[in-house]
Amino acid sequence: MKTGIIGLPQVGKTSLFVMLTKQAVGNRSGGSREAHLGVAKVPDDRLDRMAALYNPRKLVHASVEYTDVAALSQEALKETAFAANLRNVDALAHVVRAFDDPSIAHVGGVDPLRDIKNIELDLIINDLGQIEKRLERVEKDLKKMKTTELEKEQELLKRAKEHVEKELPLREMEMTAEDKKRIRGFMFLSEKPILYVLNINESTTLGKDLEEAVAKYGLSDVAARPNTGALAVCAKVEAELAEMSDEDAAEFLGSYGLVESGLVRLIRKTYELLGLISFFTIGEDECRAWTVERGSKAVEAAGAIHTDLSKHFIRAETIHWDQLLDAGSEAEARARGTLRLEGKEYIVKDGDVLHIRHSG
Ligand SMILES: Nc1nc2c(ncn2[C@@H]2O[C@H](COP(=O)(O)OP(=O)(O)OP(=O)(O)O)[C@@H](O)[C@H]2O)c(=O)[nH]1
Numbered sequence: 105m106k107t108g109i110i111g112l113p114q115v116g117k118t119s120l121f122v123m124l125t126k127q128a129v130g131n132r133s134g135g136s137r138e139a140h141l142g143v144a145k146v147p148d149d150r151l152d153r154m155a156a157l158y159n160p161r162k163l164v165h166a167s168v169e170y171t172d173v174a175a176l177s178q179e180a181l182k183e184t185a186f187a188a189n190l191r192n193v194d195a196l197a198h199v200v201r202a203f204d205d206p207s208i209a210h211v212g213g214v215d216p217l218r219d220i221k222n223i224e225l226d227l228i229i230n231d232l233g234q235i236e237k238r239l240e241r242v243e244k245d246l247k248k249m250k251t252t253e254l255e256k257e258q259e260l261l262k263r264a265k266e267h268v269e270k271e272l273p274l275r276e277m278e279m280t281a282e283d284k285k286r287i288r289g290f291m292f293l294s295e296k297p298i299l300y301v302l303n304i305n306e307s308t309t310l311g312k313d314l315e316e317a318v319a320k321y322g323l324s325d326v327a328a329r330p331n332t333g334a335l336a337v338c339a340k341v342e343a344e345l346a347e348m349s350d351e352d353a354a355e356f357l358g359s360y361g362l363v364e365s366g367l368v369r370l371i372r373k374t375y376e377l378l379g380l381i382s383f384f385t386i387g388e389d390e391c392r393a394w395t396v397e398r399g400s401k402a403v404e405a406a407g408a409i410h411t412d413l414s415k416h417f418i419r420a421e422t423i424h425w426d427q428l429l430d431a432g433s434e435a436e437a438r439a440r441g442t443l444r445l446e447g448k449e450y451i452v453k454d455g456d457v458l459h460i461r462h463s464g
């Protein structure tokens with residue numbers, strides 16, 4: 105899974121990238137638009153607690169890739185490399201300035217809704233251009249040879265055009281599952297699920313401020329739209345956290361009245377937005393978290409581990425993570441009946457521990 109970090113100039117995009125990936129970045133020299141690429145470990149307390157029980161040789165968290173691009177604008181989007189970096193992501197994280205700092209320039213005063221509308225419009229205008237290009241090509245191809253697929257594509261593109269001409273993003277267009285697949289192939293920017301990340305001021309009441317920020321800046325309605333989410337972070341505090349040991353970080357968070365870091369909340373929101381869940385494979389060799397779409401069947405989860413496992417799937421020994429911790433061992437869980445056998449069609453739940461029995 106890959107997320108693109110976008111936003112206006114100097115809003116904290118790179119600060120957020122550093123907090124997520126804990127990766128040092130140099131300055132982009134001379135207006136270079138080269139993207140920073142990095143991987144964030146998905147923090148998961150459930151996995152950590154099971155690992156403490158099993159003491160595995162290897163502990164593997166799920167991971168999310170992030171790309172930090174230069175500030176977004178109509179001009180930037182005209183550059184092929186810049187646009188390409190954004191087209192191939194699964195979701196967008198739009199960093200929105202909500203901190204006041206007179207020393208850091210911004211287009212006018214702090215106004216998250218205005219900034220959101222402006223960036224949204226940039227995405228929509230870019231998509232309109234792409235849609236028109238595609239439509240022209242499809243029309244040409246249709247003159248050469250009529251196929252049902254091309255006709256369906258044309259119909260979808262026409263509908264998409266009408267939609268964006270109303271200045272609405274494609275992520276809010278109603279589509280059949282089939283059309284959704286089709287439109288994904290075009291990699292339109294306003295079609296991608298989006299998470300608005302309000303970057304707010306540091307304060308002594310940060311816990312409360314973070315919780316209230318979405319409503320305070322009038323983002324509640326925006327956040328409730330299809331394929332959209334919003335949350336607040338304080339990049340400044342997170343940057344400090346990123347450099348601390350886990351213990352120090354917990355104490356530091358506590359001093360602000362916080363339980364979780366922005367990193368944990370942001371990744372969780374991204375999972376929610378994309379409809380993703382985690383399941384685990386647990387053993388003395390390796391304890392590992394895997395990511396699948398909500399609603400996946402056991403056989404599909406097996407396929408996420410290895411295609412052979414889905415091909416030769418027999419049964420999945422299944423237990424929810426907290427039941428396993430509670431029992432203290434698989435043997436005890438089996439005796440209690442909390443460890444059970446599920447078939448191919450079983451719908452995997454967030455936090456399930458699976459052991460795939462296979463014939464391969
Ligand atoms: N006061 C304050 N300053 C911040 C905060 N977050 C980022 N900054 C500062 O804002 C400036 C820009 O931060 P970056 O993370 O580089 O922003 P950016 O969006 O990547 O900027 P560009 O890539 O140049 O568009 C830096 O000087 C940061 O220290 C914040 O929460 N509060």
Ligand SMILES: [Mg+2]
Nearest residue numbers: 117118173174
């Ligand atoms: Mg930057």
